[in-house]
Amino acid sequence: MEYITLTVDGQTVQVEKGKTVLDAIQAAGIKVPTLCYHPELRPEGACRLCVVEVKGAKTLVASCVAPAADGMEVKTNTPFVREARRTALELLLANHPNDCLTCERNGNCELQTLAHDLGVREVRYQGPKRSAAKDASSPAIVRDPEKCILCGRCVRMCGEVQEVAALGYVGRGWDTMVLPLFDRGLAEVACVNCGQCTTVCPTGAITEKSYVDEVWDALGDPNKHVIVQTAPAVRVSVAEALGMPVGTIATGKMVAGLRRLGFDRVFDTDFTADLTIIEEGHELLERLNSGGTLPLITSCSPGWIKFCEHFYPDLLPHLSTCKSPQQMFGAVAKTYYAEKMGLKPEDIYVVSIMPCTAKKFEAQRPEMTASGVADVDAVLTTRELARMFKEAGIDFATLPDEEYDAPLGISTGAGAIFGATGGVMEAALRTVYEVVTGETLENLDFTEVRGLEGVKEASVDLNGKTVKVAVAHGLANAKKVLERIKAGEGDWQFVEIMCCPGGCIGGGGQPIPVDREKRAARIKAIYEVDASMPMRKSHENPAVVTLYQEFLGKPLSEKSHELLHTHYTPRPRF
C-alpha cells in the first residue's frame, strides 16, 4: 500500500493513496462539517459544507470529493472557510421550512445540529420556500419534500446499496426535487419500504410513517386486549435510541417499560422465530427429499420479499412459503391464544415493535388475515417505541429487569439471532442437523455465516450429505446471489436473504445514525443474548412443542398451512 503525507492545520498526517482530503482531515482527528457526505456512500460533493483551504488552489476545495495529494497543505479553520461554510448553510436555511419544533427529526437532525454548531443565529438571506405536498401514499415511509436539502444521500442509498433506485433527481435548478419515478407516490413505484433512506436522510424529509397515536388509542380502549411482540433486534437497540451506549442489551428493561405503557401482555417475536425455524426447517427437508425447488430462500424479511416480487418474479417459487415471525405471531395470537383466553380475534389488538419499516407494509398485505381480521394491527419501529417511552415519562435506565409473559414470550437463543445477518441460517442449521442426524449438535456456533461480509457461503455435513448454504444482506449483495441462482451457478440448497445491511439490527426503523461499527456492536450484543439463553435450539422451545400438541398438530400440517404459510404476487418493475 502506497502512502502519502500531507499537513492538516499544521499537523502531519499519512493516509493511503486514493483517500480524500476529508479522510486525511479525519485521520488528523479534526472534524469538518458535512451534509451530503455519508461514510458508506459514494461522495457527491453537492452541499459544499466541507470546504477547506488548500495551499495553491484558487478556490476553496470540497474536501469530501477532493483526492488527497502528497505534500498538500490543508487548512480547515480559517475566516474564509468559516464564512463560506456559514453562507452555504444559511442559503440552505433560507429555503427551509425551519419547523424544528414540530419536526420528526427535532433533536436528531444534522441540519439543525450544524446550524447550531456553526453559530448560525440569524439567516441573512430570505429565499422562496419550496411548496410541495407530503407523500403519505406508502404505509411505511413518508416524504416531506419541503424539508429536502437535495443532498442525494437517499438517492445513493436506494440506488447503490439497495439497487432499487426508487428515488431520483427530477428537474433542474431551483425546480430540482428528489422524487420517486414519474413523480408518483412511493406506494406506486417499486419501493420495497426498507427505510434505509430514512436512516441516511440528514433531515426530516424522509421518515417512517408513525402509528404511535393508533397504539395510544388502543391502549386507552378498555374493550381491547392489547398485546405486544418485540422483534429480536429491538432488545439490542432500544437503549441506544434512548441515549445509552450502542450494543446495550436491554431485554428486561424493555419488557418492564412496555408493561408500564399499559400493554396487557408482553410477548416475544423470538417465540414465533422458533416456530418459523420448525416450519421452514421441515419445508427445507421436504424440498430436499422430494426434489422441490432449490435453493430454498428465506422469507422473513418483507423488504426482500417485495424486492423479489418486483425484480425477480421468476424466482418466487424459491421463496419459503413461511410467513415472517411477525405475521406468524399475529396469526397464532388471534387464534390459539384468543381461544385460550376466551377472546374473539377482533377483541385483541396486536402491536409489533420492529427494527423495520417494511413490516408496516407487510402487516397490511391482504394475505395477512388468517384469523379473519388483520393479524397484526400496528407496527412501530424501535425509534417510535423510544419516543413512546419518552412521552410516557419512563426513565428507561432505572427500570428493573422483567420477564416476558408465557406462553408466547418463551423463546430460545435461536430465535434471538434472527436479528443478525446469518442468524436465520444458523438457527435453521441447529434444528435441521438434529432432525436429520438424530444426534445432539455439540458446537452450536456456525461462525462461517456470521459477520458483516456481504455474501457468505458455507457447507454443512448432515450424516454424510453435504448441504451448501449462502447468506446475503443488503439488496445489492442479494442481487449477486440471485444472479448466480438464475445463471444456474450457485449450487446451494438453502439461502438466507435479509433486505438491510447487517440484517434486522441494521433495519430501516433502527436508531439513527448507523454505520458499520454500530452494526457490528449490535450484532455482538445479539450473539451475547443467544449465548446467555438456557435453550438455544428452536425445537427445544417448550411453548412451541405445546403449540403443536394442542393446536397445530405437526409441522406443515393443514392448520400450519392455513395460519403460518402464505403466497407471493409478481409486481411490476416500474
Next chain:
Amino acid sequence: MSGCACGNSGPQYPELEEILARYAGQRGALIPVLQEVQAAYGYIFEDAIVRIAEALGIPATSVYGVATFYAQFHLKPRGRHVVRVCQGTACHVRGAAKILAAVEKELGIKPGETTEDLRFTIEPVACLGCCGLAPVMMVNDDTHGRLTPDKVAEILAAYE
C-alpha cells in the same frame, strides 16, 4: 416489456425498439437515444423511459432525471403549433401579461400545457430577443410583433 391484451403480436412501439436495438447495452448513449425517441414521437413518454432503462441497463429514475434536466426534452405530447409569448422586460413594460392572458383564454390552457386536440402548446419563455417589436409572440417560427390582446384570436386562427 410492456405487453397489452389486444391480441396483436409484435412490439408496441416498433420505432422505439428499432432505436434501442442500435444502442442496446450502451449506458453512455442515453442522450442520443432520448433525442432520437423525441424526434420519432415528438415527446418522451413513460413507457419509452422504462424501455430505455431496460435496454441500456440503467435505472428508470436516472433516465427520467436526465430527461427532466434538459430543457430540450419534452415529457408531454406537444401541439402541432408552439406559441411563445415573450416575457422579457421590454414586452413586460408594453403589456405582455395581457397578451399571454389573451392566449391562455383563447386556448384554454396555461404555459407548459397543450390543448386536448394537440393543436397548440404554450411554451414558457423568458425573452425572445426582438424587443423592438414589443410586445411579441412567436407561433412556431413566425414572429408577431406590436401586439394588442384583440389581435391574438385572429393570429391563432390561422394555424390549423
